[in-house]
Amino acid sequence: MSSERLYQLLPMLYDAMRKQLGDKREECGFLRGQPRMLDYVYHHDGCIQREMCDAFSLEASTVSNILAVMEKDGLILRKRNPASSREVNVFITGKGREVQQRLERVYEWMEAAAFEGFSADEKERFLRDFAAVTENMMKSR
Numbered sequence: 001m002s003s004e005r006l007y008q009l010l011p012m013l014y015d016a017m018r019k020q021l022g023d024k025r026e027e028c029g030f031l032r033g034q035p036r037m038l039d040y041v042y043h044h045d046g047c048i049q050r051e052m053c054d055a056f057s058l059e060a061s062t063v064s065n066i067l068a069v070m071e072k073d074g075l076i077l078r079k080r081n082p083a084s085s086r087e088v089n090v091f092i093t094g095k096g097r098e099v100q101q102r103l104e105r106v107y108e109w110m111e112a113a114a115f116e117g118f119s120a121d122e123k124e125r126f127l128r129d130f131a132a133v134t135e136n137m138m139k140s141r
Helices: 006-028 034-043 049-056 060-072 094-114 120-139
Strands: 076-081 084-092
Touching: 006 094, 034 049, 034 060, 034 084, 034 094, 049 060, 049 084, 060 076, 084 094
Parallel strands: none
Antiparallel strands: 076 084
16 A cells, blocks of 8 residues: 555645646647636536635635636627626636647647556546545535
């Protein structure tokens, strides 16, 4: 049995994936944080900006600043929610969808590298268990 512990392995995994994504991100002209924000909006089109703050454990001003740059670049569109003037909905644009499709290839490449040598069942089991661990930690905040 390995003497490695979760708190030791997670930062190493995060750093390795962030570096790989960072290298590709820079090729696409993204700033730090933008790929995961675009991915979130792609999968939650029309989401409330506050949901993004919660999803990424970031301050509203940080999310707003990242989204402002993405909006300027034509990747997303922010609109005040007519039902609640305090809420801002975030929508992906056509350009954002195109960029997201390119990023999907990067994500697929990273996932293939991460799961090299794993069977499909092993990969599925790991992802299921990892999602459960993540959910447990999110609940305990």
